[in-house]
Amino acid sequence: MITLTPLLTAQPAGDSSGPIWNWEFAVEIFPEILTAFIQVTLLVTVVGTIIAAILGLVIAILIRVLPTPLALIVRWAANFIRMTPIVVQLLVLYYGFTWMDPLLIGFIVFGIHYATYMSEVYRAGIESVPKGQWEATKALSMSAGRTWRRVVIPQALRSTIPSLGNYAISMFKDTPFLFVISVAEMVRVAQTIGAQTFRYTEAITIAGLIFLAASYPTALLINRLEKRLAYAN
Amino acid sequence: MDWLDQQQQYFETLQNFGPRLWDGFVLTVQLTLVGAALAFVIAVILGLMAGSPNLWLRGPARVIIEFFRGTSLLVQLFWVYYVLPLFGLTLESSFTVGVIALGVNYGAYGAEAVRASLTSVSSGQWEATVALSMSWPHKIRRIIFPQAWALMIPSLANLLVHLLKGSAVVYIVGLNDFNFELDQLRRVTDAWFAYAFIGLIAYFLFALVLTQGMRLLEIRAKHRLGQGPTIREILSPAPKMPIASAHPGSTPSLFGGKTPGGQG
Numbered sequence: 001m002i003t004l005t006p007l008l009t010a011q012p013a014g015d016s017s018g019p020i021w022n023w024e025f026a027v028e029i030f031p032e033i034l035t036a037f038i039q040v041t042l043l044v045t046v047v048g049t050i051i052a053a054i055l056g057l058v059i060a061i062l063i064r065v066l067p068t069p070l071a072l073i074v075r076w077a078a079n080f081i082r083m084t085p086i087v088v089q090l091l092v093l094y095y096g097f098t099w100m101d102p103l104l105i106g107f108i109v110f111g112i113h114y115a116t117y118m119s120e121v122y123r124a125g126i127e128s129v130p131k132g133q134w135e136a137t138k139a140l141s142m143s144a145g146r147t148w149r150r151v152v153i154p155q156a157l158r159s160t161i162p163s164l165g166n167y168a169i170s171m172f173k174d175t176p177f178l179f180v181i182s183v184a185e186m187v188r189v190a191q192t193i194g195a196q197t198f199r200y201t202e203a204i205t206i207a208g209l210i211f212l213a214a215s216y217p218t219a220l221l222i223n224r225l226e227k228r229l230a231y232a233n
Numbered sequence: 234m235d236w237l238d239q240q241q242q243y244f245e246t247l248q249n250f251g252p253r254l255w256d257g258f259v260l261t262v263q264l265t266l267v268g269a270a271l272a273f274v275i276a277v278i279l280g281l282m283a284g285s286p287n288l289w290l291r292g293p294a295r296v297i298i299e300f301f302r303g304t305s306l307l308v309q310l311f312w313v314y315y316v317l318p319l320f321g322l323t324l325e326s327s328f329t330v331g332v333i334a335l336g337v338n339y340g341a342y343g344a345e346a347v348r349a350s351l352t353s354v355s356s357g358q359w360e361a362t363v364a365l366s367m368s369w370p371h372k373i374r375r376i377i378f379p380q381a382w383a384l385m386i387p388s389l390a391n392l393l394v395h396l397l398k399g400s401a402v403v404y405i406v407g408l409n410d411f412n413f414e415l416d417q418l419r420r421v422t423d424a425w426f427a428y429a430f431i432g433l434i435a436y437f438l439f440a441l442v443l444t445q446g447m448r449l450l451e452i453r454a455k456h457r458l459g460q461g462p463t464i465r466e467i468l469s470p471a472p473k474m475p476i477a478s479a480h481p482g483s484t485p486s487l488f489g490g491k492t493p494g495g496q497g
Contacts, residue, residue, distance in 0.1 A: 020319050083440040084433045085401035095424030176307035187307050200315035208304035216303045
């Protein structure tokens with residue numbers, strides 16, 4: 001089993017050789033960091049978001065349709081997952097299911113953790129569907145399944161999209177936590193390059209700038225979408 | 234019976250481990266509270282700057298906020314740990330490294346909450362302070378901030394839980410916090426007992442304490458603005474009806490209600 005305690009090498013003392021920032025070195029390591037970004041960080045974000053978006057809707061509907069005691073259990077289970085650290089959740093599965101691939105554990109933990117956030121978004125969306133819509137489906141004697149599928153969910157989903165997008169961005173910025181279960185995501189790759197060459201500045205700064213370059217434009221887009229939806233309503 | 238015996242053994246191990254685990258937990262509490270204090274100071278300063286009409290204040294604040302929100306917590310942690318020493322700023326303790334990374338990251342998120350709540354204070358209040366020719370510190374301290382404070386507490390409560398959750402990763406720069414001690418306990422017991430049974434539950438309870446504390450702060454802040462009952466009125470076993478009617482409008486309940494959402 002992989003041990004995690006001696007994770008980091010000692011702090012570099014004061015001045016190491018050469019200037020703080022070396023452009024040639026930065027250009028040289030950039031492709032490796034970008035590859036890790038595309039192959040792991042983006043992959044976990046996309047798969048995690050898909051799991052979270054589906055599971056979140058399931059949780060929101062369960063809390064709504066289950067009888068009260070069961071609904072309370074689901075709600076508190078969701079609260080429990082939401083209010084405990086992702087890092088510890090990752091470590092539980094990592095050491096609890098040693099046969100499981102760490103990347104798979106990443107999908108599961110990020111998917112479930114953010115599902116509990118997204119369920120709150122869906123809950124608000126479902127509550128925003130006017131009461132008259134529910135009454136109308138009853139008047140038309142629609143089945144419960146049909147009511148949800150054809151009437152409630154299409155209306156509830158519309159207003160939730162910007163918030164779901166914001167949570168996807170949060171998840172994206174949380175993916176470095178995969179460091180603790182030794183998945184080779186971008187920050188771990190950057191840290192490894194630093195440890196091998198004793199040049200941390202370039203690697204870690206590049207990783208940070210890639211995060212910024214990916215998350216900031218997305219956040220702006222979501223912001224615009226939010227304004228447009230608010231205007232349409 | 235085998236499983237039960239094992240669990241019993243684990244609990245005996247836990248007794249020997251108790252003091253260490255407690256020390257780690259105390260360190261996590263300190264990390265969270267000191268980090269939150271630093272984050273709050275940064276959030277208020279950046280939030281006030283970002284809410285100012287002066288471009289020379291607003292511009293830099295926006296850049297700083299977006300920078301620290303956009304790059305990830307772990308990147309900032311490594312930056313403080315590995316890169317700051319190159320600029321001649323060597324931090325002796327891992328605790329300081331953790332506090333700075335947590336404070337800067339969540340401070341930037343908090344700045345957005347501060348700015349948003351400053352702009353939600355009604356414009357009449359701002360105009361009244363101008364009409365009374367109040368000085369800037371005076372109007373912020375006595376008029377604007379108390380009203381914005383009541384509005385920003387729910388978002389700050391969410392961020393506080395996020396900060397607590399984020400603090401679990403700081404052990405990788407060599408801090409013997411709660412998560413580190415859990416790892417030690419995991420070696421002599423197993424992952425489910427150490428991380429799931431002890432760790433997650435302890436983190437959850439601490440997060441509950443923090444959110445309820447923030448809710449009390451919110452009740453107090455609202456009461457001081459003349460909205461809603463006092464904390465004592467809510468906690469007292471006396472009948473609530475007359476009080477509720479004496480304070481129309483929002484009457485926040487201490488338990489139940491909203492759960493922490495996200496940071497967006």
